Amino acid sequence: EIHGRLNLYAKGPKIRLETWLRKLHEPESNHAWKKNRNNYARLLLESLKSGRLDAPFNKMPEEGRLKILPKHMLYGIGGGGG
Numbered sequence: 001e002i003h004g005r006l007n008l009y010a011k012g013p014k015i016r017l018e019t020w021l022r023k024l025h026e027p028e029s030n031h032a033w034k035k036n037r038n039n040y041a042r043l044l045l046e047s048l049k050s051g052r053l054d055a056p057f058n059k060m061p062e063e064g065r066l067k068i069l070p071k072h073m074l075y076g077i078g079g080g081g082g
Contacts (some may be wrong), residue, residue, distance in 0.1 A: 005048040013053060019025060023061040038056055039069045042077040 002021065006014055024041050028034045040056075047057055
């Protein structure tokens with residue numbers, strides 16, 4: 001579903017989204033960090049469905065592990081928090 005929506009974006013945002021997708025596909029063995037990564041993925045899907053690229057997807061992902069997604073960003077996504 002996410003890949004199908006990428007074609008709706010111009011080249012710049014599309015490249016940024018593809019970078020986020022690669023980041024979200026990185027292997028993770030720690031359960032808590034895996035849950036955090038999955039929350040980012042759910043938030044990305046909701047952002048794409050709404051047609052808005054709000055934070056954190058309005059910028060390229062940082063190097064290293066994803067920062068813990070703030071709880072206020074989990075509201076409104078399916079299964080937020082876990």
